[in-house]
Structures are given as C-alpha cells and as structure tokens.
Amino acid sequence: MKGIDTPEPTAVRDQLERIVASADFEASNRNRRFLEYIVEETLAGRQDLIKAYAIATCVFGRGADFDPQVDSIVRIEAGRLRRTLERYYLTSGRVDPVVISIPKGSYVPEFVRNVPRAAGSAPAAPAATRERRGVSILVPGFEEEGDQSLYPNLTRGFTRHVIAGLTRFTELSVFGPGTSALQGETAERDIDYLLTGGTTISPLQFGAEVLLVEVRTGRCLWGDVFERAVETGGLAEALTEVAGAVVRALAQPYGAIFVARSREVDPANAGALSSSASVLLFRRYARTFDRSLQETVRRALEAAIQRDPEDAEACSCLSQVHTDMLRFGGAPTPAGADHGRQALDLARRAIDLAPNSSRSHHALSRAYWFAGDVAGSFEELQIARALNPNDTAILADLGQQHAVMAQWDEAIPLLETAYARNPGLPSSYRIGFALFHFAHGRFAEALAEARKIDVSGVVYGAVMVAASAIRLGLDTEAGRAVHAVTEIDPDYGRHAALDLAWRNVDPALAAAVLEALGDAGLPAGPGSAATRAVPLRPVRR
Structure with a gap:
C-alpha cells in the first residue's frame, strides 16, 4: 500500500517535466534521458530491471557486449545525476510538490511528496531561542571526471578532507553527503551555500574544479581549479594539498565566503546587524584597522553579544577590538588598561564557550601579547594553529610576533607561507x-x-x-x-x-x-x- 507521502504517477511525471525543463537542472542531455528512463521504468513497475546493463544499452548506446565490471560509465553518470538533482532541490526546486531522488547504491529512483512544515508547528529549539550564527554550507560530494575505476574511493576521500578542513573554521556549519539527500532537513537547516565540482586524476597529477553556489539565488559566486603534481609523497599527499588549498581559498579570512557575504553588511545600522554580519564588519575593519569603523564595529559586536551571550565568535572579535583600542590608542596610558582587561575577559569567555575554536585562542594570544605575557601569547597562537592549520591569519600573526623579536629563522618562513597561501x-x-x-x-x-x-x-x-x-x-x-x-x-x-x-x-x-x-x-x-x-x-x- 502506498504511504501518505507517496505521490500519484501523474504528479511524478509532472515533476519530471518540471525538472528537465529547468535551467537549474544542469544535466547533460544524456543524463536527462537517464532520469526520464529510470522514472518511467519505475512508474511502469519494472524497477527490478533497472540495472547498469539496461541503462548502458538503452540510454547510453552501448552495445550488447557491455560489461559494467570493465566500463564504469553508468556508475559515474549516476553519481553526477544524483548530485545534479540534489543541487536542483536546493535551488529552484526547494518548494516543488514532489521530490525525485536516487538513493546511493541503487539506480532506482524514489518519489516523495515535498510537504512543507505545517503552519504553526514549532521550529527546532535552538532556532526559537537563539539568533542564527555564521554560515551554513553543504558539500554533497564531488563528481568523478573521467574513468577513476582504479581509484574507487578517491573522490569520497577528497570530499571528506574538504569537509574536515571547513569544520576547523568553527563559524561555519558544514553538512556533508550524509545529510544532502534529506531535502526537507537541508531546507530546515537553511543552507546558505552549496560547494560542488569534480576531481580528475592522472599518473602525474591530481586536480579539482570547485564551484561555490548561493542556494537562495542559484548564482555561482566563485570557482577555481586546483592542481598538484603526484610526486614523492604520492597521490595521498597531492589530494591533501589540494583539499587544503580549496579550504583556504573558501574559508580563511578574506576568502571567497567572506567576499560573498560582505556585501550584506551595512555599517550605518550597526546595532541591528545580525551576529554573522557583525563579525563580517569586524573582518572588514581588521583588514586596514580603519579607525573610522572601530567604534561602529564595537557597538555591533556588543549588540550581538547582548542578544546572544553564548556567541563565542562575537566575543573573540570584540576582544580583538579592545586589544586594538589599547594598542592603537596612542601612548600607553592607565586609561588603556581597561581595554586590556576587557580584551582578556572576552577572549577567555570565548574559549569557555568554544574551547575548540581557533579564533578564541587567537584573540587570547593578542590580548596576552599586549599584557606583557609573551610566552602565553605564543602558547595560545600555537594552540590556535593546531586547531586550524588552514587559517593564514594565525600563521601570519605567529610570524609577525617572531619578527618584532628579531627571531628571523622562525618569522620569515611563517610570513612567506601565509602570504603564499593567502595573497589577500x-x-x-x-x-x-x-x-x-x-x-x-x-x-x-x-x-x-x-x-x-x-x-x-x-x-x-x-x-x-x-x-x-x-x-x-x-x-x-x-x-x-x-x-x-x-x-x-x-x-x-x-x-x-x-x-x-x-x-x-x-x-x-x-x-x-x-x-x-x-x-x-x-x-x-x-x-x-x-x-x-x-x-x-x-x-x-
């Protein structure tokens, strides 16, 4: 018996037509035929016959001698079609009446009604009691470009490396392939960005083409190609290096996500800025230490913390503002000591709230440096670096502190590496x-x-x-x-x-x-x- 969420065949066919006609369904003509074939076969009750051989011969034009153990074309194209569908439902398909998906490990599609949450039903508790913080990003998995049958787990491993690197930036909420198929759940989580692309591999080189898509508009905001030679360290090292480069380009200070979000910030309305907008305003100020923005940034962050006292990111940023008021306030004076105390208190509070946040330890390091605790400052910077090796601001601060102390053997390699990884x-x-x-x-x-x-x-x-x-x-x-x-x-x-x-x-x-x-x-x-x-x-x- 059909479940209450199972749509009628007519509704499924209407949805299929809606998908293949959409500009947001970025599939090849072959994969559009692939989707039409498996949907019609399932609606006709022939889902047991949907196998790699049937798809290859009926859709892809392969001959009767097709061997799926030798030719992985169906598996590769099914992965691409699956991710294309997921992207469609995160953009223009979010409110479509029917969801068509292809579960992993199968070529048989599933059909469910896309039932919005009932009016008046309670949202998740955190959303009801706390302002939404930071940025959410979905990484559903990268496509395998070309024949990667000799490396069956390569792209999945690369996806895991990218997700792990992004989670080190604790202001990001990162969702991976395990949640991407749950369309209702991802809609509830209010995903901001979709990270997608493909990987390539040859005996000499590993590469990835990466795109950042804004879910709300479907616009591609950023894209780049990353390549590394497969040398002494082998393929695993090349994969790790490419994943790190992708993460840094996206999430580090002044990376692609910062650029994409910064246009939302209006300094003229500091007291009403969201927590994430207040943090973005701080990043804009910290780029040049624009003194005309300093007081505005302070007010915005204080308002964010008043609304949500457990916002560790806002606390760490406000700590750094007080450190700046101390260190850029002209001559060191007794009046500046209060800024130093507030910087220390806010940084420690941020660590209490988020002990694994590199940004919290970075803020405490800066507060210690101007409190005369040089050893404590270096210790906190090393903790921050261990928590997030991809944050080049931490690397640069570490190099800068060694430089002012004329410890050149430590300073210059750190600064050179920081700027090489992040020219911005x-x-x-x-x-x-x-x-x-x-x-x-x-x-x-x-x-x-x-x-x-x-x-x-x-x-x-x-x-x-x-x-x-x-x-x-x-x-x-x-x-x-x-x-x-x-x-x-x-x-x-x-x-x-x-x-x-x-x-x-x-x-x-x-x-x-x-x-x-x-x-x-x-x-x-x-x-x-x-x-x-x-x-x-x-x-x-």
Whole structure:
C-alpha cells in the first residue's frame, strides 16, 4: 500500500517535466534521458530491471557486449545525476510538490511528496531561542571526471578532507553527503551555500574544479581549479594539498565566503546587524584597522553579544577590538588598561564557550601579547594553529610576533607561507618583512615592503617608510612619512621608545629604528613616567 507521502504517477511525471525543463537542472542531455528512463521504468513497475546493463544499452548506446565490471560509465553518470538533482532541490526546486531522488547504491529512483512544515508547528529549539550564527554550507560530494575505476574511493576521500578542513573554521556549519539527500532537513537547516565540482586524476597529477553556489539565488559566486603534481609523497599527499588549498581559498579570512557575504553588511545600522554580519564588519575593519569603523564595529559586536551571550565568535572579535583600542590608542596610558582587561575577559569567555575554536585562542594570544605575557601569547597562537592549520591569519600573526623579536629563522618562513597561501592577507603583516630587511641593512627592500602597508590611522607603516627612506638618502619621502606619523599621533616622538618596548620589539632593532627616525626629523626620546601603561598581569589558566 502506498504511504501518505507517496505521490500519484501523474504528479511524478509532472515533476519530471518540471525538472528537465529547468535551467537549474544542469544535466547533460544524456543524463536527462537517464532520469526520464529510470522514472518511467519505475512508474511502469519494472524497477527490478533497472540495472547498469539496461541503462548502458538503452540510454547510453552501448552495445550488447557491455560489461559494467570493465566500463564504469553508468556508475559515474549516476553519481553526477544524483548530485545534479540534489543541487536542483536546493535551488529552484526547494518548494516543488514532489521530490525525485536516487538513493546511493541503487539506480532506482524514489518519489516523495515535498510537504512543507505545517503552519504553526514549532521550529527546532535552538532556532526559537537563539539568533542564527555564521554560515551554513553543504558539500554533497564531488563528481568523478573521467574513468577513476582504479581509484574507487578517491573522490569520497577528497570530499571528506574538504569537509574536515571547513569544520576547523568553527563559524561555519558544514553538512556533508550524509545529510544532502534529506531535502526537507537541508531546507530546515537553511543552507546558505552549496560547494560542488569534480576531481580528475592522472599518473602525474591530481586536480579539482570547485564551484561555490548561493542556494537562495542559484548564482555561482566563485570557482577555481586546483592542481598538484603526484610526486614523492604520492597521490595521498597531492589530494591533501589540494583539499587544503580549496579550504583556504573558501574559508580563511578574506576568502571567497567572506567576499560573498560582505556585501550584506551595512555599517550605518550597526546595532541591528545580525551576529554573522557583525563579525563580517569586524573582518572588514581588521583588514586596514580603519579607525573610522572601530567604534561602529564595537557597538555591533556588543549588540550581538547582548542578544546572544553564548556567541563565542562575537566575543573573540570584540576582544580583538579592545586589544586594538589599547594598542592603537596612542601612548600607553592607565586609561588603556581597561581595554586590556576587557580584551582578556572576552577572549577567555570565548574559549569557555568554544574551547575548540581557533579564533578564541587567537584573540587570547593578542590580548596576552599586549599584557606583557609573551610566552602565553605564543602558547595560545600555537594552540590556535593546531586547531586550524588552514587559517593564514594565525600563521601570519605567529610570524609577525617572531619578527618584532628579531627571531628571523622562525618569522620569515611563517610570513612567506601565509602570504603564499593567502595573497589577500592584510598588508599590516608586511611590517615583519620590512623589519627583517631593515635589520640586515637592506633598506631598499625594507622601503619596498613598507610602501605596501596600507593601514588607516596607524603609525607603523609610516614609521618604517621614514626609517628606511632616510637610510637611502630619500629625505623628501622620509619627511613626508614623518609628517604622516605626526598627523596620526602628534606626540609619537616623545613616547616612541616606550611604545616599541611595550610592543615587545627586540631592543637592538628598536634602537636602530629610533635612530633612523631621529635622523628623519622625528624626536625619539625616552617615554615619560606619565605615559607608562598600567601593567597587566593576567592570571594564567
């Protein structure tokens, strides 16, 4: 007997016609015939005859000598058709009356009514009590391009690697192939993006073509091709490298997901921004430390936390805003100590809420650094790096901290790797390269790096331009840079020595920079007692 959710044959045929006519059903003509064949055979009661041999000879034009053990065409095309159907039902087919699906391990389709949740029925408890956070992304599985019969689990393994990498970014809600077939469930989960594509393999190279699709509109927002040679480490290493590259391109700071989401943020309405929009606004601010946005970002994050006190991501971002208010607030003063305490408290709260979030530990590392706990800062950064090796901001911060301490053997490889993996990293990390070249007397290279630093209302790019230019005899450029420093902080010359010491800059390196600043026309005398910061001594846990 048919179940109450089983549609009538007429409804199934109407749905089949709707699917094959849709622009969102991106199947080849052959796979459209494939779908029509298996649906009609099932409706005619001949589902027991739907086998690989019948499909190959009746749909794909294979001869009577077709052997499915040798030719995997049906299995490959069935996988493509299955994923194409899943994508269709995540886009224009979300509200269609009938769902046609092809269960894995079978070529026989299933038909169910797409029954929306009854009006007035209660949503899941978390949605009723808490603002939706972050971004949700579905990875239903990648297609196998070409004959991969010699590597039967390769693409599934690649899919798992990508999913595992994405879950390290705890602000993402990631769903894999196990949930993608449950169309009602994915609709309930309100999926934002679909990640799809295909893999290729040859004896010399593994590759993946990846597309990011916005579910709400069906638009393809981003796509790229990733390839790695199969060398000493073999295919497994190439697969891991490609998966890591895909994850970084998508999810790291200023990656494809950030770009796709950032257009939704309106700073003029800071208090009403959603939690995820507030975090995006913070990322926009942190790219250049735009001082004009700082207070707006703070208000937006505070409002998000007030609405949802358990939002670890917002807590970690707000912690970093308070750290910035402390470190970019001009001379270290007793008034700045309150920002330091709030930065520590918020970061620790974020870790309590989400102990496995790399972003929480990253925030605590920054708070420790300006609280004078250098060892604690490095420890938290290493924890953050272990939790998410694909977050290049963590890698760059680690390199930057080694750089200011003149630990070049550690600093430069970390910074080079971070920028190689993510050329879109904020330019502020270039200060590490500028310091490196300056310390070794390569003033032209130091100046080239300093010119790349684009930060708003922060003196350090201009400081390195002035110090490097004067050593090259470029008095005019050095003078302009000194003017830029005094425009930002008129008293910087009087507390520059204290400022560099407070930022844990290596004493010999600080002395060389201060001497160059003095030669460029900026007084670099010792800081007075009135400008000394109140020391913060965080309690280690």
